[in-house]
Amino acid sequence: MLHYLFKRLITTLPALWLLATFVFILSRLLPGAAGSEQILQENGGFYSKGNANSRQDAYKAYIKRTGQDLPLFYFSVKAGTEPDTLSLIFPEAERQRLQLLNWRYGNWPAVWQYNQSLKETEVAVLLHANPRQQAAFENLLTAATPEQLRTSMSVLVMRAAGTPSEQAVRKLEQAANQLIEKQNKFAYMFPSFHWHGLNNQYHRWIAELVKGNAGNSYRDQRPVSEVIIESFSNTFWLIVSSILIAFTVSLELSLFLVMRKGKMFRKFFLPLLFILDSIPLFLLALLLLVLFATPEFLQWFPVFGLGLNMNSGLSAFQQLSVRMQYMALPVLCLTLTNIPYLTNLIYKTLRTEKTAGYARTARAKGLSEQQVIRRHVLRNSLLPVITILTDAFPALLAGTVVIETIFAIPGLGRLLVNSVMARDYPIIVAIVIFVAIVRVVAYLVADIGYGLADPRVKQQYE
Structure with missing residues (x-):
C-alpha cells in the first residue's frame, strides 16, 4: 500500500510542474500590469501627489524590484x-499603441x-491649451490605419496653423508620412526567435520554488507562504465545517x-432537493443574507467579515463564539449547496446495494432492516462516497471564492480575487x-479510504 502511494505521488510531480508552468505563464498574460493602478493613477493614492514623470520613475523602479523587467521565459x-x-516601455497604453503600429x-x-x-x-499641444487642438490630437492617438492617420493628421495640421505648436505638428506630419x-505590411508573417538564457522570470521563480521560497507578494512584499497560510485558516474551517x-x-x-x-417522504424530499440544487450559489448566499441578516426580516446573524478586530480583548472562547456567529451563514450556504448532490448519491448507492445477494442473506438470518442497512449495505456503499468527499475539499475551494467575496471573509477565495485584480502574480x-x-493529497486519502472500506482494493494495491 505504501509503495503504491509513493509511486502515485512521484508520478504526479511532473503534472504539478506542468500545471505550475502553465499558470505562471498564463498569469503574466492577464491584461493590465502589476502595480499600475496603485502607482500610475492620477487621482488618489500616495503616488498621485507627484507628477507624471515621478510616477513613471516610481513604477519603473517597482518593475525592476519585482523582476518584471526580465524576459518571461527562456x-x-x-x-x-x-x-x-x-x-520595458511604459505606460502600458503607449506599449500597446507601439505594438499595434508595428x-x-x-x-x-x-x-x-x-x-x-x-x-x-503632445507637450506642445498641452502648453498651447487649445481645446480643439487637443481633441484633434486625441483622435490621432487612436488612429491606426493609413486612412485614419492621414485624416486625423490633416485635421490637426489645420487647427495648429498659426499657433506655437505648428512646428511640432509639421514634424509629426513628416514622421507620419514616412511611417x-x-x-512593410507582411513583416508580421515572418516570426523572429529570441533566446534569453537563464536570466528570465520563469527560471528565477522555479529556482526559488525548488528551494521552498514562493516569493513575496507584489502588494505588501510579505512572503507568499505567510499570506496563504493566514488566509487559508479561515477557509479551512469554513470548508471542513460545511463538509462534515x-x-x-x-x-x-x-x-x-x-x-x-x-417511503412516504420520498415524494416530498427528492423534489425539494432538486429545487435546492437548482439555486445558484451566489443567489442562495444573497437570499440567506436578506432573510437572516437584515432588519426587514430576521436579523439573527451579523453580515460581513469575522468581527474579531473589534473584539481583540475577548477570551479565546468568546472569540470562538463571535467567529461562529459570523461563519454561520457562510457554512449554512455551502452546506445547503452540497446536501442535494450528496444525498442523491448516497441514496442511489444504498438503494442499489439493498437488493444485492449479501443483503438478502442477512435478512434471511433474521436481522432487522435497520441492521442490514447500517451494518452491511452502508459499508459497501462507501466507495463512491469516499470519492466524492475527498474531491469535495479542493472543489469547495472554488466555491469559497463566491462565498468569501459576498460575506467579506478574509479567506483564500477572497485573496485570489483581490490578487487577480491587483495582478499580484x-x-x-x-x-x-x-x-x-490539496487535490493530489485528496486522491491519496481516497486510495487509503478505499483500502479501509474494501479489503479487496487493498490487496490490489499490494
Whole structure:
C-alpha cells in the first residue's frame, strides 16, 4: 500500500510542474500590469501627489524590484520586426499603441520615430491649451490605419496653423508620412526567435520554488507562504465545517429515505432537493443574507467579515463564539449547496446495494432492516462516497471564492480575487499550486479510504 502511494505521488510531480508552468505563464498574460493602478493613477493614492514623470520613475523602479523587467521565459517568438525590449516601455497604453503600429506597418524605426514625434507634439499641444487642438490630437492617438492617420493628421495640421505648436505638428506630419510610405505590411508573417538564457522570470521563480521560497507578494512584499497560510485558516474551517455537516445530514437523510418508513417522504424530499440544487450559489448566499441578516426580516446573524478586530480583548472562547456567529451563514450556504448532490448519491448507492445477494442473506438470518442497512449495505456503499468527499475539499475551494467575496471573509477565495485584480502574480500562482497539491493529497486519502472500506482494493494495491 505504501509503495503504491509513493509511486502515485512521484508520478504526479511532473503534472504539478506542468500545471505550475502553465499558470505562471498564463498569469503574466492577464491584461493590465502589476502595480499600475496603485502607482500610475492620477487621482488618489500616495503616488498621485507627484507628477507624471515621478510616477513613471516610481513604477519603473517597482518593475525592476519585482523582476518584471526580465524576459518571461527562456525564449520568445515575436512577429515581424517587433523588438525584444518592447515590454520595458511604459505606460502600458503607449506599449500597446507601439505594438499595434508595428504589426500594421512592419517598420520599427519608423514607428519609434513617429512615437517620439507624438510625445513632442503632445507637450506642445498641452502648453498651447487649445481645446480643439487637443481633441484633434486625441483622435490621432487612436488612429491606426493609413486612412485614419492621414485624416486625423490633416485635421490637426489645420487647427495648429498659426499657433506655437505648428512646428511640432509639421514634424509629426513628416514622421507620419514616412511611417505610411515605408510600411512593410507582411513583416508580421515572418516570426523572429529570441533566446534569453537563464536570466528570465520563469527560471528565477522555479529556482526559488525548488528551494521552498514562493516569493513575496507584489502588494505588501510579505512572503507568499505567510499570506496563504493566514488566509487559508479561515477557509479551512469554513470548508471542513460545511463538509462534515453536509455529509452527516445527507447520510442520515439517505438512510431514512431508503428504509420502508421513509417511503412516504420520498415524494416530498427528492423534489425539494432538486429545487435546492437548482439555486445558484451566489443567489442562495444573497437570499440567506436578506432573510437572516437584515432588519426587514430576521436579523439573527451579523453580515460581513469575522468581527474579531473589534473584539481583540475577548477570551479565546468568546472569540470562538463571535467567529461562529459570523461563519454561520457562510457554512449554512455551502452546506445547503452540497446536501442535494450528496444525498442523491448516497441514496442511489444504498438503494442499489439493498437488493444485492449479501443483503438478502442477512435478512434471511433474521436481522432487522435497520441492521442490514447500517451494518452491511452502508459499508459497501462507501466507495463512491469516499470519492466524492475527498474531491469535495479542493472543489469547495472554488466555491469559497463566491462565498468569501459576498460575506467579506478574509479567506483564500477572497485573496485570489483581490490578487487577480491587483495582478499580484506570486499569490495567484501559489494559490493555484496549493489547490492542485490539496487535490493530489485528496486522491491519496481516497486510495487509503478505499483500502479501509474494501479489503479487496487493498490487496490490489499490494
